[in-house]
Amino acid sequence: MSNGSxxxxxxxxxxxxxxxxxxxxxxxxxxxxxxxxxxxAKVFFPTGDALTSLLLTVATxxxxxxxxxxxxxxxxxxxxxxxxxxxLTLTISLMALGTGIIALAPSxxxxxxxxxxxxxxxxxxxxxxxxGELGSATAFLLEHAGExxxxxxxxxxxxxxxxxxxxxxxxxxxxxxxxxQEQMVAWxxxxxxxxxxxxxxxxxxxxxxxxxxxxxxxxxNPSQQPIRDVVSLHGGKIAAGFGVTIAWTVCTYCLLxxxxxxxxxxxxxxxxxxxxxxxxxxxxVCVFAYLSGTLSDKVGRRPPMIxxxxxxxxxxxxxxxxxxxxxSLERLILxxxxxxxxxxxxxxxxPSLMGEMFPVEVRSSGFSIAYNFAVTIFGGFAPFIxxxxxxxxGSKLAPAIYVMIATVISIAALTLxxxxxxxxxxxxxxx
Numbered sequence: 001m002s003n004g005s006x007x008x009x010x011x012x013x014x015x016x017x018x019x020x021x022x023x024x025x026x027x028x029x030x031x032x033x034x035x036x037x038x039x040x041a042k043v044f045f046p047t048g049d050a051l052t053s054l055l056l057t058v059a060t061x062x063x064x065x066x067x068x069x070x071x072x073x074x075x076x077x078x079x080x081x082x083x084x085x086x087x088l089t090l091t092i093s094l095m096a097l098g099t100g101i102i103a104l105a106p107s108x109x110x111x112x113x114x115x116x117x118x119x120x121x122x123x124x125x126x127x128x129x130x131x132g133e134l135g136s137a138t139a140f141l142l143e144h145a146g147e148x149x150x151x152x153x154x155x156x157x158x159x160x161x162x163x164x165x166x167x168x169x170x171x172x173x174x175x176x177x178x179x180x181q182e183q184m185v186a187w188x189x190x191x192x193x194x195x196x197x198x199x200x201x202x203x204x205x206x207x208x209x210x211x212x213x214x215x216x217x218x219x220x221n222p223s224q225q226p227i228r229d230v231v232s233l234h235g236g237k238i239a240a241g242f243g244v245t246i247a248w249t250v251c252t253y254c255l256l257x258x259x260x261x262x263x264x265x266x267x268x269x270x271x272x273x274x275x276x277x278x279x280x281x282x283x284x285v286c287v288f289a290y291l292s293g294t295l296s297d298k299v300g301r302r303p304p305m306i307x308x309x310x311x312x313x314x315x316x317x318x319x320x321x322x323x324x325x326x327x328s329l330e331r332l333i334l335x336x337x338x339x340x341x342x343x344x345x346x347x348x349x350x351p352s353l354m355g356e357m358f359p360v361e362v363r364s365s366g367f368s369i370a371y372n373f374a375v376t377i378f379g380g381f382a383p384f385i386x387x388x389x390x391x392x393x394g395s396k397l398a399p400a401i402y403v404m405i406a407t408v409i410s411i412a413a414l415t416l417x418x419x420x421x422x423x424x425x426x427x428x429x430x431x
Contacts (some may be wrong), residue, residue: 015144015210016153019137020160022088025199026133027164029099030064030126032192034257034383035172035275038264039189043107044116054265055387056116063120064127065380068372071131073227076368079136080226080361083212084143087136087364089204091129096200098125103193127380134161135368138351143213143360148297154352155293159286162344165256166282171195172260173275215360223361230362230369237357241370243413244354247309248347249379250406254399255316255339256281258383266396267327277329281336288344296349305353306414308345313407315342316400324396378406 033040041050041057071091079087101122108115138157145153171192179188223229230238256278263274292304319335358366382402389398 012144012146015213016141016156018210019088019140019144020156020163022092022199023133023137023157023160024164024167025196026092026095026130027161028168029095029193029196029199030130031165031257032168032172032196033064033102033123033126034253035168035260035278036189036192037261037383038271039184040119042185043189044105044119046108051387051391054261055384059381059384060116060119060123064123064130065376067124067127068131068376068380069369071128072135072368072372073131073365075129075132076135076365077225077227079132079139079364080223084136084140084216084364085208085210085212087132088140089208091133091136092199092204094125094129095133096197098122098129099193099196101125103190103197131372132364132368134351134371135364135366138355138367139216139360139363140213142352142355142363143215150352150356151296151301151349152290152294154355155290155296155348157351158289158293158344158347161252161347162256162282162285162289166279166286168192169260169275169279169282173272173279176275177272219360221361226362226365227369230358230366234358234362234366238366238370240413240417241354241357241367242374244305244350244410244417245371245374246378246413247312247407247410248350249375250382250403251312251339251343251346253379253382254386254403255336255343256285258386258399259336261383262386262399263327263332266390267324267332269327269329269332273329274332277332277336280333281340284337284340285344285347288341289348290344292345292348293352294348296352301349301353301356302414302417305346305349306411308342309407309411309414312339312342312346313404313411315339316403316407317397320397320400 037054037057041053045053045056045060047053047056075087075091078090099122101118105118105122106115134157137160138154141153141157142150175188175191176184259281260271260274260278263269263277264271267274292308295304315338319339323331323335354367354370355363385402386399389402390396392398
């Protein structure tokens, strides 16, 4: 019997399903703001200048990321002490609260400057919650995976993230297609946020009815101060995970979350068209992340990741040039599918690679710190940086440079990475 399978196949499936479903809904709530930024700008940041309003809106998108390192430390440590289920239940509750604040916030016309302040509060709560989600959920998945299946099971974490973006994109596209521009600005943008509140009964039910993995419950050396222990004993691994995450987060936020805004503002496409193309790109992420994660159980985590990062670095500039030379829905779909596939190949093995770096007693803390500090610094402000780069340089190709730099850094981190999985739950897979 594989370690962590004491619950039986049905129990393991329920545990894995709980982690995946929780992440889908959690990141749907966090990411839908980016898809609807063009409408939120008009409701909460009416400066009279379209560019300034958009910059303020995407900057507020990034503000949520300031709290992610704090959430990583507080919630990541909590999940290592109290358990993955306790940590995940707390994160979903906090995310629901932040989402509710944004969905119900009065407009700037109604309450003035208090309106954008409420949006900031909502984003800070969402960011704090998001900081604890990925590390805890990934640890939960890996601790229920059987021998030589951690790559495949771990890839479900990225599939669930992309699935959340896909859900947000589809919901946003549906309402953008059904409603007029005026209706979307007046009230339509709120509906996707309200739909996100459905995560509460679903997430709490799932996470209250599954068991912890045996690897966690039977760990030999439980840590009472996991943050102190992971920083003092595994600082090098945190740095390695930080480097690996840079391409992960920049490519996700530049090539996926920011792309609908880029397509409307810079290419002149309709919102419904841009969101449709984005949805197809996210499907490619889901498919190729799962395939790449599964492959990594046989060939190791690093080979597919290095190959994908190199391909992104070499093709990003040409993809943007192809798209801007003659903007069309067809070209946008091709670029989104191509880049989505490469992002999927890179990110599929990434959760397992990073989770395997850390021993069970500090796994959530180590993963959360490495991932969220990189996301905050490089990913959260990627839409703002991309918008600012275009405005400063006058070139619509400028975001590609940011993507290329990020992938080169992560290639270097992967190349220098020399680590074996620090897990007690299964036979080690090749890094």
